[in-house]
Amino acid sequence: MAKLAFLGLGVMGAPMAGHLARAGHEVTVYNRTAARAEAWVAEHGGHHAPTPREAAEGAQFVMSCVGNDDDLRQVCLGPDGAFAGMADGAVFVDHTTVSAAVTRELAAVASEAGLGFVDAPISGGQAGAENGQLSIMCGGAQADYDRVEPVLAAYARICRRLGDVGAGQMTKMCNQIAIAGLVQGLAESLAFAQKAGLDSDAVVEVISQGAAGSWQMANRHKTMAEGRFDFGFAVDWMRKDLAICLAAGDEIGAPLPVTALIDQFYKEVQSMGGGRWDTSSLIARLTR
Template structure:
């Protein structure tokens, strides 16, 4: 069992930190909104601190799950960042979906302090976090990963080391590229089914037993068919993730025409009020255009 800190109690971090307690780890949390930290400690009987640095003092490992590169730097660097409070030989695990550049930047700062670093973005959404069955894509040194993995297993069903620091973030980019294409395909399929006068639920019941099956189809088709999107992984966050992937593609020479197109479609969803809608709301754009 380990002494750990968890920084960031959003829809993902809140249940992830809870699973650490359930698996017997001693957990201290920090959240930008103190009320959320207080609520978490009341529910899970942990502790909270008022700064990331204070939360990191004396911990074996520190876990972070925040919004973007700038958020990550804010809670990691500076006088009140976790690196200012972490001990020699401890490990920093970042679950934020961020750029590979910021992962390498923080790893380079942590290394002279003898602090291990793993970039470890996750997939599985809020339900995966709540049920403790996330997929974790990691980048870093093998020895550091092997020390961190048993703790990460508290909320994951799959944890894999993909390469050196940054490899986790690059793999998450692949994940989001694939999801974007699948969701657009599902949206167009359901849009076509409605236009053709078909029963969408019966259609999906049949095709989901064949080669068209996907997680998105199994978990989102019913709400899409009903036009319900006020839940799940927000369009704003997906655009942030796709922007990171497209920027990386420009640098490494990848050609991502479908990803760029779907990113544009998501911008149209934002323009009709869907910034916080689930990513499956691509269908809403098609239905609106249909009139």
């Protein structure tokens, strides 16, 4: 059992930190809104701290799951940042989906301070976090990964090291690129079925057993057909992720024409007031 800090208690971070506490680790949490950290401690035990630095003091591993590049810099750097409180040899594990550039930037700062750094973005959504069934894509030194992997098992369905620092973020980009295309394909299929007068449940029952089957089809077809999107991974966050993907594609010379198009479809959903809707809301622009 380890002494841990967890920074960021949103819809993903709070249940992830909870799994660490239930696994028997000593967990100190930090959240920008202190009331959320206090509520987490009331439910799970452990401690909460007023700054990332204080949360990280004495921790063997510090996990973060925040919003974007700037949020990550804020919890890592400066006199109140986690790096200032971490002891030599401790490992910082970032679960946020951010750019590979900020990952490498912060990993370099960590290295200079004698700290390990593993980028470990996650996939599986809120349900995956709550059920401890996340896919974790890691980048970092093998020795750092080997130390942290048994801890991540508390909420991992699968956890793999893909390469050096930044490899985890690049793999998460592959994940988001694939999801964007899958959701749009499913949205068009369901909208087509509705306009053709077909029973969408019956259609999915048949086609899901063949080559068209996917996690998105199994888990989202009913709510998509019913126009329910008040859950899951928000469109605003998906657009943030797709912007990272498109920028990286330009940098490495990887064309992403479908991703770019679907990003614009999500922009249209935002204009419909759906910024906080689940990403499956792509169907809304086809059925309004």
